Amino acid sequence: MVALQLALDLLSIEYAITIAEEAVEGGANWLEVGTPLIKNHGMVAIKTLKSRFPDKTVVADMKTMDTGDLEVEMAAKNGADVVCILGLADDFTVKRAVNQGNAHNVRIMADLIEVKDTVKRALELQELGVDYVLIHTPIDIQKVKLERVDSALDEVKALKKKLDIPIAVAGGISTETAGFLRDAGAEIFVVGRAITKAKDVVGTTKKFCDILGVAVVEEKEEAVKIGLDEIVCEFENLPTSFISDSMKRFGAMRGLTPVNKGIRIAGKAFTVKTLGGDWGKVVKAVDLAQKGDVIVVDAQGMEVAVWGELATLSAINRGIRGVVIDGAIRDVDDIKRLKFPVWTRYVTPNAGEPHGHGELNTEISCGGIPVKPGDVVVADEVGVVVVPQKMAYEILQKGKEVSMKEKRYKEGIKKGLTLSEIFGL
Numbered sequence: 001m002v003a004l005q006l007a008l009d010l011l012s013i014e015y016a017i018t019i020a021e022e023a024v025e026g027g028a029n030w031l032e033v034g035t036p037l038i039k040n041h042g043m044v045a046i047k048t049l050k051s052r053f054p055d056k057t058v059v060a061d062m063k064t065m066d067t068g069d070l071e072v073e074m075a076a077k078n079g080a081d082v083v084c085i086l087g088l089a090d091d092f093t094v095k096r097a098v099n100q101g102n103a104h105n106v107r108i109m110a111d112l113i114e115v116k117d118t119v120k121r122a123l124e125l126q127e128l129g130v131d132y133v134l135i136h137t138p139i140d141i142q143k144v145k146l147e148r149v150d151s152a153l154d155e156v157k158a159l160k161k162k163l164d165i166p167i168a169v170a171g172g173i174s175t176e177t178a179g180f181l182r183d184a185g186a187e188i189f190v191v192g193r194a195i196t197k198a199k200d201v202v203g204t205t206k207k208f209c210d211i212l213g214v215a216v217v218e219e220k221e222e223a224v225k226i227g228l229d230e231i232v233c234e235f236e237n238l239p240t241s242f243i244s245d246s247m248k249r250f251g252a253m254r255g256l257t258p259v260n261k262g263i264r265i266a267g268k269a270f271t272v273k274t275l276g277g278d279w280g281k282v283v284k285a286v287d288l289a290q291k292g293d294v295i296v297v298d299a300q301g302m303e304v305a306v307w308g309e310l311a312t313l314s315a316i317n318r319g320i321r322g323v324v325i326d327g328a329i330r331d332v333d334d335i336k337r338l339k340f341p342v343w344t345r346y347v348t349p350n351a352g353e354p355h356g357h358g359e360l361n362t363e364i365s366c367g368g369i370p371v372k373p374g375d376v377v378v379a380d381e382v383g384v385v386v387v388p389q390k391m392a393y394e395i396l397q398k399g400k401e402v403s404m405k406e407k408r409y410k411e412g413i414k415k416g417l418t419l420s421e422i423f424g425l
Contacts, residue, residue: 003214004209005030005032005059005170009036020052022201023202027209029057029215030082032061032084033046033060034192038060038062043078046075050079060083061111062085063086064093068098069097072085072097072104081106082108082131084109086111088113088115091124094125098130101129105398108129109133110122112135113138123162134190168188169188170190172193175207175211191208229292232267235378238378253368255367256324256367265294266294266377270285270289270294270295271298271361271362271364271366272285273298276300277306278306278354278358279306279354280357280358281359285297288360292321294321294324295322304327304351306351306352307325308334316338323341324343326367366386
């Protein structure tokens with residue numbers, strides 16, 4: 001993993017977004033909401049940046065020294081993917097921050113600024129569960145003592161030999177010094193003024209990416225586009241609970257339950273909007289949807305059936321992966337016998353009429369969640385989640401991280417630990 005983290009230590013959200021847009025075009029893959037930006041605008045700064053760049057890793061430089069759980073929760077709920085705390089904080093504060101990070105699927109970076117014995121403290125922080133440590137030469141020291149982070153090359157090398165977690169570096173990094181830090185073992189490069197004050201932000205960012213080996217944006221987007229079918233297949237291996245954790249509890253439909261339990265499906269959404277029990281557009285969707293698609297129906301939550309045995313037989317013949325209906329179905333005994341995956345709000349013997357009103361393949365709302373054509377739909381016995389297509393790759397990777405954490409927790413329980421002990425409660 002190599003990351004170029006753009007440090008937006010600015011005062012204006014608008015200016016920060018302008019710089020970020022150019023840096024992202026140049027290849028920056030992590031965006032840091034700097035401490036000045038957070039102090040000037042609060043959590044709105046994090047939410048705004050994540051909303052504008054949903055597929056980028058957003059780092060909240062909270063510099064937390066106390067109330068680790070509260071501040072991590074605040075940042076997480078506003079879209080942060082990584083929260084930066086101070087390595088000088090008490091172990092109890094660090095552990096509470098890590099616990100909240102686990103609860104919200106947010107990673108924790110510990111800033112070793114002003115830590116005297118960086119190797120000793122970094123090992124302690126690793127044991128406490130932080131995900132990254134940061135070697136940081138502060139701006140005031142850069143200005144007064146003319147020191148930069150590249151003067152800490154020996155520290156970086158020593159940490160690389162001792163730690164299993166990635167090392168981040170910050171403090172006056174330039175295109176001349178970045179390569180030395182990379183060779184010393186750093187993996188995350190926090191760059192601020194060298195990019196934010198550059199005359200050519202795009203070009204300077206590209207130069208950093210070339211030196212550090214960060215893949216350019218266009219290559220990543222193309223890879224995601226080409227691999228969408230493979231991404232959908234991998235989602236079928238993840239429980240909806242893990243995906244919900246990865247999306248910070250967003251994306252989960254409310255009130256829909258499966259007809260056939262013990263089944264998990266994933267597919268691209270083919271959307272239908274209908275009203276008043278009109279099932280004309282619903283069965284037309286079966287004709288138009290592609291093999292492997294999940295038909296998602298906004299039937300306005302009405303208790304009049306728009307799906308039954310005959311539609312199910314047709315869907316099976318067409319290779320439809322499953323159906324999700326915010327409304328009602330009937331013939332559940334036959335659907336159970338056919339073992340076809342259907343999620344619904346209501347079951348009723350009353351059927352509607354095929355008038356053909358409504359819309360196909362348009363943005364809808366189902367179970368209280370917006371669904372666009374081509375979004376990834378994952379459904380199992382627990383529920384249904386929707387992953388926006390443009391975020392599918394990112395959420396898949398986060399879901400895999402959640403899965404690995406769950407395995408570690410299970411291993412701890414097998415060894416006799418309790419959940420409170422694992423989470424330090």
